[in-house]
Amino acid sequence: QRSDDHPAQNGQNLRSPICCIMGHVDTGKTKLLDCIRGTNVQEGEAGGITQQIGATYFPAENIRERTMELKADAKLNVPGLLVIDTPGHESFTNLRSRGSGLCDIAILVVDIMHGLEPQTIESLNLLKMRNTDFIVALNKVSNLVDRLNGWKTCRNAPIRKAMNQQTKNVQDQFNGKLKQIRGQFMEQGLNTELYYKNKSMGETFSIVPTSAISGEGIPDLLLLLVQWAQRTMVKRLTYSNQVQCTVLEVKVVEGHGTTIDVVLVNGVLREGDQVVVCGLQGPIVTTIRALLTPHPMKELRVKGTYLHHKEIKAAQGIKITAQGLEHTIAGTSLHVVGPHDDLENIKEAAMEDMKSVMSRIDKS
Numbered sequence: 001q002r003s004d005d006h007p008a009q010n011g012q013n014l015r016s017p018i019c020c021i022m023g024h025v026d027t028g029k030t031k032l033l034d035c036i037r038g039t040n041v042q043e044g045e046a047g048g049i050t051q052q053i054g055a056t057y058f059p060a061e062n063i064r065e066r067t068m069e070l071k072a073d074a075k076l077n078v079p080g081l082l083v084i085d086t087p088g089h090e091s092f093t094n095l096r097s098r099g100s101g102l103c104d105i106a107i108l109v110v111d112i113m114h115g116l117e118p119q120t121i122e123s124l125n126l127l128k129m130r131n132t133d134f135i136v137a138l139n140k141v142s143n144l145v146d147r148l149n150g151w152k153t154c155r156n157a158p159i160r161k162a163m164n165q166q167t168k169n170v171q172d173q174f175n176g177k178l179k180q181i182r183g184q185f186m187e188q189g190l191n192t193e194l195y196y197k198n199k200s201m202g203e204t205f206s207i208v209p210t211s212a213i214s215g216e217g218i219p220d221l222l223l224l225l226v227q228w229a230q231r232t233m234v235k236r237l238t239y240s241n242q243v244q245c246t247v248l249e250v251k252v253v254e255g256h257g258t259t260i261d262v263v264l265v266n267g268v269l270r271e272g273d274q275v276v277v278c279g280l281q282g283p284i285v286t287t288i289r290a291l292l293t294p295h296p297m298k299e300l301r302v303k304g305t306y307l308h309h310k311e312i313k314a315a316q317g318i319k320i321t322a323q324g325l326e327h328t329i330a331g332t333s334l335h336v337v338g339p340h341d342d343l344e345n346i347k348e349a350a351m352e353d354m355k356s357v358m359s360r361i362d363k364s
Protein backbone atom coordinates (compact mmCIF):
# COMPACT_ATOMS: atom_id res chain seq x y z
CA GLN A 1 0.00 0.00 0.00
CA ARG A 2 1.05 3.52 -0.73
CA SER A 3 1.22 5.64 2.35
CA ASP A 4 3.00 8.85 3.16
CA ASP A 5 4.25 9.75 6.58
CA HIS A 6 2.48 12.99 7.28
CA PRO A 7 -1.20 13.39 7.89
CA ALA A 8 -2.76 16.13 5.79
CA GLN A 9 -3.01 19.46 7.54
CA ASN A 10 -5.27 22.32 6.82
CA GLY A 11 -3.83 24.88 4.47
CA GLN A 12 -1.53 22.39 2.84
CA ASN A 13 -1.01 22.98 -0.82
CA LEU A 14 -2.57 19.87 -2.29
CA ARG A 15 -3.89 19.20 -5.77
CA SER A 16 -7.13 17.33 -6.44
CA PRO A 17 -6.87 13.55 -6.50
CA ILE A 18 -7.64 11.82 -9.81
CA CYS A 19 -10.05 8.92 -9.71
CA CYS A 20 -10.79 6.21 -12.25
CA ILE A 21 -13.84 3.89 -12.34
CA MET A 22 -13.16 0.21 -13.01
CA GLY A 23 -15.13 -3.01 -13.05
CA HIS A 24 -16.95 -5.62 -15.11
CA VAL A 25 -19.27 -4.60 -17.95
CA ASP A 26 -22.83 -3.75 -16.84
CA THR A 27 -21.97 -3.35 -13.18
CA GLY A 28 -23.07 0.29 -13.47
CA LYS A 29 -19.82 2.21 -14.00
CA THR A 30 -21.36 4.71 -16.41
CA LYS A 31 -24.48 5.07 -14.30
CA LEU A 32 -22.41 5.63 -11.18
CA LEU A 33 -20.50 8.40 -12.89
CA ASP A 34 -23.79 9.96 -14.04
CA CYS A 35 -25.15 9.68 -10.56
CA ILE A 36 -22.21 11.41 -8.91
CA ARG A 37 -22.32 14.01 -11.62
CA GLY A 38 -26.03 14.48 -11.29
CA THR A 39 -26.49 14.23 -15.05
CA ASN A 40 -27.45 11.61 -17.54
CA VAL A 41 -24.73 10.94 -19.99
CA GLN A 42 -26.04 7.56 -21.07
CA GLU A 43 -29.19 9.02 -22.51
CA GLY A 44 -27.20 11.93 -23.85
CA GLU A 45 -24.83 9.67 -25.68
CA ALA A 46 -27.74 7.93 -27.31
CA GLY A 47 -28.72 11.30 -28.73
CA GLY A 48 -25.27 11.67 -30.23
CA ILE A 49 -23.99 13.94 -27.48
CA THR A 50 -20.46 13.26 -26.28
CA GLN A 51 -18.19 14.46 -23.54
CA GLN A 52 -15.99 17.32 -24.45
CA ILE A 53 -13.32 16.82 -21.89
CA GLY A 54 -12.09 13.53 -20.51
CA ALA A 55 -12.78 14.17 -16.87
CA THR A 56 -15.28 15.71 -14.49
CA TYR A 57 -14.13 18.01 -11.76
CA PHE A 58 -15.98 18.18 -8.44
CA PRO A 59 -15.07 21.19 -6.32
CA ALA A 60 -14.64 20.45 -2.60
CA GLU A 61 -17.57 22.75 -1.85
CA ASN A 62 -19.85 20.53 -3.89
CA ILE A 63 -18.62 17.41 -2.12
CA ARG A 64 -19.02 19.09 1.25
CA GLU A 65 -22.61 20.00 0.49
CA ARG A 66 -23.52 16.55 -0.70
CA THR A 67 -21.96 14.83 2.27
CA MET A 68 -23.31 17.18 4.91
CA GLU A 69 -25.77 14.62 6.21
CA LEU A 70 -22.94 12.19 6.68
CA LYS A 71 -20.45 14.30 8.52
CA ALA A 72 -21.00 17.97 9.02
CA ASP A 73 -17.38 18.56 10.01
CA ALA A 74 -15.81 16.92 6.98
CA LYS A 75 -12.38 18.46 6.59
CA LEU A 76 -11.43 18.63 2.96
CA ASN A 77 -7.88 19.72 2.32
CA VAL A 78 -7.91 19.12 -1.41
CA PRO A 79 -9.49 21.62 -3.81
CA GLY A 80 -11.72 18.92 -5.28
CA LEU A 81 -11.86 15.59 -7.00
CA LEU A 82 -11.25 14.80 -10.65
CA VAL A 83 -13.02 11.74 -12.01
CA ILE A 84 -11.96 10.34 -15.39
CA ASP A 85 -14.99 10.13 -17.67
CA THR A 86 -14.17 6.92 -19.51
CA PRO A 87 -14.66 4.01 -17.16
CA GLY A 88 -12.97 0.70 -17.72
CA HIS A 89 -9.53 -0.70 -17.89
CA GLU A 90 -8.55 0.58 -21.31
CA SER A 91 -8.51 4.10 -19.99
CA PHE A 92 -6.80 3.04 -16.80
CA THR A 93 -4.03 1.28 -18.74
CA ASN A 94 -3.63 3.96 -21.36
CA LEU A 95 -3.72 6.92 -19.06
CA ARG A 96 -0.21 7.25 -17.89
CA SER A 97 1.84 10.09 -16.68
CA ARG A 98 5.62 9.92 -16.65
CA GLY A 99 5.56 6.16 -16.80
CA SER A 100 3.19 5.55 -13.92
CA GLY A 101 -0.57 5.41 -13.61
CA LEU A 102 -2.38 8.68 -13.93
CA CYS A 103 -5.06 7.78 -11.40
CA ASP A 104 -4.38 8.30 -7.74
CA ILE A 105 -7.30 6.21 -6.61
CA ALA A 106 -9.99 4.03 -8.19
CA ILE A 107 -13.56 2.94 -7.65
CA LEU A 108 -13.99 -0.75 -8.35
CA VAL A 109 -17.65 -1.38 -9.15
CA VAL A 110 -19.13 -4.78 -8.28
CA ASP A 111 -22.74 -5.79 -8.95
CA ILE A 112 -24.13 -7.01 -5.62
CA MET A 113 -26.24 -9.65 -7.39
CA HIS A 114 -23.31 -11.00 -9.47
CA GLY A 115 -20.28 -10.69 -7.22
CA LEU A 116 -16.80 -10.84 -8.72
CA GLU A 117 -16.80 -11.36 -12.50
CA PRO A 118 -13.94 -11.90 -14.98
CA GLN A 119 -13.30 -8.21 -15.65
CA THR A 120 -13.47 -7.47 -11.93
CA ILE A 121 -10.51 -9.80 -11.49
CA GLU A 122 -8.72 -8.20 -14.45
CA SER A 123 -9.30 -4.78 -12.91
CA LEU A 124 -8.00 -6.03 -9.58
CA ASN A 125 -4.84 -7.28 -11.23
CA LEU A 126 -4.27 -3.96 -12.97
CA LEU A 127 -4.81 -2.08 -9.72
CA LYS A 128 -2.36 -4.34 -7.90
CA MET A 129 0.20 -3.96 -10.69
CA ARG A 130 0.04 -0.18 -10.50
CA ASN A 131 -0.17 -0.22 -6.74
CA THR A 132 -3.30 1.93 -6.94
CA ASP A 133 -5.62 2.08 -3.95
CA PHE A 134 -9.28 1.51 -4.56
CA ILE A 135 -12.66 1.53 -2.91
CA VAL A 136 -15.28 -1.07 -3.79
CA ALA A 137 -18.69 0.28 -4.79
CA LEU A 138 -21.06 -2.62 -4.17
CA ASN A 139 -23.62 -1.42 -6.64
CA LYS A 140 -27.27 -2.10 -7.43
CA VAL A 141 -28.35 -2.50 -3.80
CA SER A 142 -31.77 -1.42 -5.01
CA ASN A 143 -32.07 -4.81 -6.72
CA LEU A 144 -32.31 -6.42 -3.31
CA VAL A 145 -35.98 -7.23 -2.79
CA ASP A 146 -38.00 -9.65 -0.74
CA ARG A 147 -41.20 -11.29 -1.83
CA LEU A 148 -43.50 -8.58 -0.53
CA ASN A 149 -41.38 -5.49 -0.43
CA GLY A 150 -39.09 -3.83 -2.85
CA TRP A 151 -36.12 -1.68 -1.95
CA LYS A 152 -37.34 1.50 -0.32
CA THR A 153 -35.76 4.33 -2.21
CA CYS A 154 -34.00 6.96 -0.11
CA ARG A 155 -32.67 9.20 -2.83
CA ASN A 156 -29.01 10.19 -2.36
CA ALA A 157 -29.07 9.16 1.29
CA PRO A 158 -26.06 7.91 3.23
CA ILE A 159 -26.07 4.14 3.02
CA ARG A 160 -26.60 3.40 6.72
CA LYS A 161 -29.63 5.64 6.81
CA ALA A 162 -31.00 3.96 3.67
CA MET A 163 -30.30 0.47 4.98
CA ASN A 164 -32.15 1.21 8.21
CA GLN A 165 -35.30 1.93 6.20
CA GLN A 166 -35.33 -1.53 4.61
CA THR A 167 -37.21 -4.58 5.82
CA LYS A 168 -35.37 -7.18 7.87
CA ASN A 169 -35.60 -9.52 4.92
CA VAL A 170 -33.85 -7.07 2.58
CA GLN A 171 -31.20 -6.42 5.21
CA ASP A 172 -30.64 -10.14 5.62
CA GLN A 173 -30.27 -10.51 1.88
CA PHE A 174 -27.78 -7.70 1.86
CA ASN A 175 -25.73 -9.31 4.61
CA GLY A 176 -25.78 -12.64 2.80
CA LYS A 177 -24.55 -11.13 -0.46
CA LEU A 178 -21.95 -9.08 1.34
CA LYS A 179 -20.58 -12.16 3.10
CA GLN A 180 -20.39 -14.06 -0.17
CA ILE A 181 -18.59 -11.24 -1.97
CA ARG A 182 -16.12 -10.68 0.86
CA GLY A 183 -15.34 -14.38 0.53
CA GLN A 184 -14.70 -13.94 -3.19
CA PHE A 185 -12.31 -11.08 -2.50
CA MET A 186 -10.60 -13.25 0.07
CA GLU A 187 -10.03 -15.85 -2.65
CA GLN A 188 -8.18 -13.10 -4.54
CA GLY A 189 -6.04 -12.51 -1.47
CA LEU A 190 -7.81 -9.32 -0.42
CA ASN A 191 -9.38 -8.40 2.89
CA THR A 192 -12.48 -6.27 2.51
CA GLU A 193 -14.91 -4.74 4.97
CA LEU A 194 -17.87 -2.38 4.98
CA TYR A 195 -16.23 1.02 5.06
CA TYR A 196 -17.80 2.14 8.34
CA LYS A 197 -16.57 -0.99 10.07
CA ASN A 198 -13.12 -0.85 8.52
CA LYS A 199 -10.57 -0.11 11.23
CA SER A 200 -7.49 -0.71 9.09
CA MET A 201 -7.97 1.00 5.76
CA GLY A 202 -4.90 0.41 3.68
CA GLU A 203 -4.69 -3.26 4.64
CA THR A 204 -8.39 -3.90 4.39
CA PHE A 205 -10.22 -2.52 1.37
CA SER A 206 -13.40 -0.62 2.03
CA ILE A 207 -16.78 -1.51 0.58
CA VAL A 208 -19.43 1.15 0.03
CA PRO A 209 -22.88 -0.20 -0.92
CA THR A 210 -24.43 2.03 -3.58
CA SER A 211 -27.30 2.46 -5.97
CA ALA A 212 -26.35 4.34 -9.08
CA ILE A 213 -30.04 4.70 -9.91
CA SER A 214 -31.33 6.33 -6.74
CA GLY A 215 -28.05 7.54 -5.25
CA GLU A 216 -27.97 5.71 -1.92
CA GLY A 217 -24.37 5.46 -0.71
CA ILE A 218 -23.05 8.09 -3.13
CA PRO A 219 -22.33 10.64 -0.36
CA ASP A 220 -20.41 7.92 1.48
CA LEU A 221 -18.41 7.04 -1.62
CA LEU A 222 -17.47 10.64 -2.40
CA LEU A 223 -16.43 11.47 1.13
CA LEU A 224 -14.44 8.30 1.57
CA LEU A 225 -12.61 8.80 -1.72
CA VAL A 226 -11.52 12.31 -0.92
CA GLN A 227 -10.70 11.73 2.72
CA TRP A 228 -8.79 8.55 2.04
CA ALA A 229 -6.78 10.18 -0.74
CA GLN A 230 -5.90 13.29 1.22
CA ARG A 231 -4.93 11.30 4.28
CA THR A 232 -2.69 8.72 2.68
CA MET A 233 -1.31 10.37 -0.45
CA VAL A 234 -0.04 13.68 0.84
CA LYS A 235 3.30 13.44 -0.91
CA ARG A 236 1.79 12.42 -4.21
CA LEU A 237 -0.90 15.08 -4.00
CA THR A 238 1.39 17.93 -2.95
CA TYR A 239 1.18 20.67 -5.49
CA SER A 240 4.37 21.12 -7.49
CA ASN A 241 5.61 23.66 -9.99
CA GLN A 242 6.78 20.85 -12.21
CA VAL A 243 4.07 20.36 -14.83
CA GLN A 244 2.80 16.83 -15.23
CA CYS A 245 0.27 16.62 -18.03
CA THR A 246 -1.05 13.82 -20.25
CA VAL A 247 -2.76 14.08 -23.63
CA LEU A 248 -6.05 12.14 -23.66
CA GLU A 249 -7.37 12.93 -27.09
CA VAL A 250 -6.65 14.92 -30.21
CA LYS A 251 -9.80 16.47 -31.66
CA VAL A 252 -10.80 18.88 -34.36
CA VAL A 253 -13.24 21.44 -32.99
CA GLU A 254 -15.05 23.86 -35.22
CA GLY A 255 -13.68 27.33 -34.75
CA HIS A 256 -10.64 26.07 -32.82
CA GLY A 257 -8.89 23.77 -35.31
CA THR A 258 -7.07 20.77 -33.90
CA THR A 259 -7.19 20.81 -30.11
CA ILE A 260 -5.86 18.46 -27.48
CA ASP A 261 -7.76 17.28 -24.40
CA VAL A 262 -5.34 16.84 -21.55
CA VAL A 263 -5.35 15.94 -17.90
CA LEU A 264 -3.16 18.30 -15.96
CA VAL A 265 -1.99 16.07 -13.12
CA ASN A 266 0.28 18.55 -11.39
CA GLY A 267 1.61 22.08 -11.80
CA VAL A 268 0.09 25.02 -13.61
CA LEU A 269 -0.52 25.81 -17.29
CA ARG A 270 -0.79 29.36 -18.62
CA GLU A 271 -2.03 30.90 -21.78
CA GLY A 272 1.05 31.73 -23.86
CA ASP A 273 3.19 28.93 -22.38
CA GLN A 274 5.59 27.37 -24.86
CA VAL A 275 4.95 23.62 -24.83
CA VAL A 276 6.29 20.50 -26.49
CA VAL A 277 4.21 17.42 -27.31
CA CYS A 278 5.10 14.15 -28.96
CA GLY A 279 4.09 14.10 -32.63
CA LEU A 280 4.00 11.37 -35.23
CA GLN A 281 6.67 13.15 -37.24
CA GLY A 282 8.72 14.41 -34.34
CA PRO A 283 8.37 16.80 -31.42
CA ILE A 284 5.81 19.58 -31.82
CA VAL A 285 6.82 22.90 -30.32
CA THR A 286 3.96 25.34 -30.00
CA THR A 287 2.38 28.00 -27.80
CA ILE A 288 -0.84 27.59 -25.82
CA ARG A 289 -3.42 29.83 -27.46
CA ALA A 290 -6.33 29.05 -25.16
CA LEU A 291 -7.03 26.95 -22.07
CA LEU A 292 -10.64 25.82 -22.08
CA THR A 293 -12.88 23.93 -19.66
CA PRO A 294 -16.58 23.29 -19.40
CA HIS A 295 -18.35 25.11 -16.57
CA PRO A 296 -17.99 23.28 -13.23
CA MET A 297 -20.78 20.79 -12.51
CA LYS A 298 -22.45 21.41 -15.83
CA GLU A 299 -22.25 19.43 -18.96
CA LEU A 300 -21.71 22.07 -21.53
CA ARG A 301 -21.96 20.35 -24.80
CA VAL A 302 -23.29 23.30 -26.71
CA LYS A 303 -20.74 24.77 -29.05
CA GLY A 304 -18.83 27.80 -27.94
CA THR A 305 -19.64 27.52 -24.28
CA TYR A 306 -16.19 26.85 -22.93
CA LEU A 307 -14.71 28.88 -20.13
CA HIS A 308 -11.42 30.55 -21.06
CA HIS A 309 -8.66 30.60 -18.47
CA LYS A 310 -5.49 32.66 -18.19
CA GLU A 311 -4.05 29.86 -16.11
CA ILE A 312 -5.17 26.55 -14.63
CA LYS A 313 -3.83 24.68 -11.64
CA ALA A 314 -3.83 20.92 -11.32
CA ALA A 315 -5.63 18.66 -11.31
CA GLN A 316 -8.00 19.45 -14.17
CA GLY A 317 -9.20 18.16 -17.51
CA ILE A 318 -8.48 20.89 -20.06
CA LYS A 319 -8.90 21.50 -23.74
CA ILE A 320 -5.88 23.25 -25.25
CA THR A 321 -5.88 25.11 -28.51
CA ALA A 322 -2.61 25.86 -30.27
CA GLN A 323 -1.14 25.74 -33.72
CA GLY A 324 0.31 22.60 -35.23
CA LEU A 325 -1.28 20.01 -32.95
CA GLU A 326 -2.56 17.83 -35.83
CA HIS A 327 -0.15 14.95 -35.36
CA THR A 328 -0.04 14.83 -31.57
CA ILE A 329 -0.04 11.28 -30.21
CA ALA A 330 -2.63 10.64 -27.51
CA GLY A 331 -1.31 9.06 -24.33
CA THR A 332 1.92 11.06 -24.31
CA SER A 333 3.02 13.87 -21.99
CA LEU A 334 2.86 17.57 -22.59
CA HIS A 335 5.99 19.44 -21.51
CA VAL A 336 6.27 23.13 -20.69
CA VAL A 337 9.40 24.99 -21.71
CA GLY A 338 10.52 27.15 -18.78
CA PRO A 339 12.79 30.19 -19.10
CA HIS A 340 15.86 28.18 -18.07
CA ASP A 341 15.06 24.98 -19.92
CA ASP A 342 16.97 23.62 -22.86
CA LEU A 343 14.46 23.16 -25.69
CA GLU A 344 16.43 20.31 -27.27
CA ASN A 345 16.37 18.30 -24.04
CA ILE A 346 12.64 18.79 -23.71
CA LYS A 347 12.06 17.76 -27.32
CA GLU A 348 13.97 14.57 -26.63
CA ALA A 349 12.03 13.92 -23.43
CA ALA A 350 8.75 14.47 -25.28
CA MET A 351 9.63 11.86 -27.88
CA GLU A 352 10.57 9.24 -25.30
CA ASP A 353 6.88 8.62 -24.71
CA MET A 354 6.48 7.47 -28.29
CA LYS A 355 8.15 4.13 -27.59
CA SER A 356 5.91 3.17 -24.69
CA VAL A 357 2.77 4.28 -26.52
CA MET A 358 3.73 2.33 -29.62
CA SER A 359 4.48 -0.82 -27.65
CA ARG A 360 1.04 -0.59 -26.03
CA ILE A 361 -0.59 -0.19 -29.45
CA ASP A 362 1.33 -3.22 -30.73
CA LYS A 363 0.07 -5.32 -27.85
CA SER A 364 -3.57 -4.37 -28.31
Ligand code: GDP
Residues within 6 Å of the ligand: 023, 024, 025, 026, 027, 028, 029, 030, 031, 032, 087, 139, 140, 141, 142, 143, 210, 211, 212, 213, 214
Ligand atom coordinates in the same frame (compact mmCIF):
# COMPACT_ATOMS: atom_id res chain seq x y z
P1 GDP B 1 -21.27 -0.25 -17.25
O1 GDP B 1 -21.20 -1.18 -18.40
O2 GDP B 1 -20.52 -0.81 -16.07
O3 GDP B 1 -20.91 1.16 -17.54
O4 GDP B 1 -22.81 -0.29 -16.76
P2 GDP B 1 -23.97 0.77 -17.00
O5 GDP B 1 -23.75 1.99 -16.19
O6 GDP B 1 -24.16 0.94 -18.46
O7 GDP B 1 -25.21 -0.01 -16.36
C1 GDP B 1 -25.64 -1.25 -16.85
C2 GDP B 1 -27.12 -1.43 -16.54
O8 GDP B 1 -27.31 -1.56 -15.14
C3 GDP B 1 -27.97 -0.27 -17.00
O9 GDP B 1 -29.17 -0.77 -17.52
C4 GDP B 1 -28.20 0.52 -15.73
O10 GDP B 1 -29.40 1.24 -15.77
C5 GDP B 1 -28.25 -0.59 -14.69
N1 GDP B 1 -27.78 -0.11 -13.37
C6 GDP B 1 -26.64 0.56 -13.11
N2 GDP B 1 -26.54 0.83 -11.81
C7 GDP B 1 -27.63 0.34 -11.22
C8 GDP B 1 -28.11 0.32 -9.86
O11 GDP B 1 -27.47 0.81 -8.93
N3 GDP B 1 -29.30 -0.31 -9.65
C9 GDP B 1 -30.01 -0.89 -10.64
N4 GDP B 1 -31.15 -1.47 -10.32
N5 GDP B 1 -29.61 -0.87 -11.92
C10 GDP B 1 -28.43 -0.28 -12.23
